[in-house]
Amino acid sequence: MLEKTNRLTLVEQVALQMESLIESGKWAVGMRIPAEPELMAELNVSRNTLREAIRALIHAGLLKTKQGDGTYVCSASALxxxxxxxxxxxxxxxxxxxxxxxxxxxxxxxxxxxxxxxxxxxxxxxxxxxxxxxxxxxxxxxxxxxxxxxxxxxxxxxxxxxxxxxxxxxxxxxxxxxxxxxxxxxxxxxxxxxxxxxxxxxxxxxxxxxxxxxxxxxxxxxxxxxxxxx
The missing domain is CATH 1.20.120.530 (GntR ligand-binding domain-like)
Structure with a gap:
């Protein structure tokens, strides 16, 4: 039996913050998001946590990574x-x-x-x-x-x-x-x-x-x- 939880993991919290930046338009479709060091400092999280959050948003279809170029916003919302x-x-x-x-x-x-x-x-x-x-x-x-x-x-x-x-x-x-x-x-x-x-x-x-x-x-x-x- 699974137990209910009301607490979000750190990865989920970071992903939600990034998603809100996308949905608000601060990170517009087509924009390259800030580099890892800048996001790590701004969000005060480790590289692994940040990468997990980014992977979650890529899986959701909000972000996409271009090899050797960076990560870009590809949709304005998960919906x-x-x-x-x-x-x-x-x-x-x-x-x-x-x-x-x-x-x-x-x-x-x-x-x-x-x-x-x-x-x-x-x-x-x-x-x-x-x-x-x-x-x-x-x-x-x-x-x-x-x-x-x-x-x-x-x-x-x-x-x-x-x-x-x-x-x-x-x-x-x-x-x-x-x-x-x-x-x-x-x-x-x-x-x-x-x-x-x-x-x-x-x-x-x-x-x-x-x-x-x-x-x-x-x-x-x-x-x-x-x-x-x-």
Missing amino acids: GVVLQKRFLRSDTLQTLEVRHALEREGAHLAAQRRTSDEANELLLQLERWEAAAARGDMDGFVTEDIRLHQSIIAASHNEILIELYNHITEASQDLITSLTRYEAGADFMEMHRQLVEAIVGQESDRAVAAVHRYIAESKAVLDAKGGERP
Whole structure:
């Protein structure tokens, strides 16, 4: 029988401190973390303890070591790593269904909670999105599409929903890109304009209906392609 313990080992404490630096953004993705001597002095731990903590974070997918170069941050949070691995084992329809659930609730909450500044920013973001489509800039269109949806979720003011959505967006980047490139038509654009206008007008039901419509459009694209990525 295993016994419960409330005490963290020194290695776990060091790993948690380093993880908090990553999640707070002080150690950004792509950054090389400080060298061992500097970390040992700052954390007041031995080389072995530090290396064990680093190995734990490498195993969790937050850090990676480049031979002869150092250790780098490769993910902003452990949750993002877990979701990335899980999405690799999921089919495109399941991924789309999860996005549907999150974007539907995000739109519903955003329509209720958005601030005046957020309403103005959503309209500006919509204009940038439409401008990219008008000039045929598909890379820009995809980028602005992601930003638009993230802005809508941010206006929900639900921190868990925001974090979860951002991680899922990162994990399903390829699917989002392929679908968005395929869907840049007038009907798809109009559905998003209706979504933004509903949120700005604080019409929750209308916002949710707009989400239903463009997700149905995305599912139709998948069905047309036999469930494969467009």
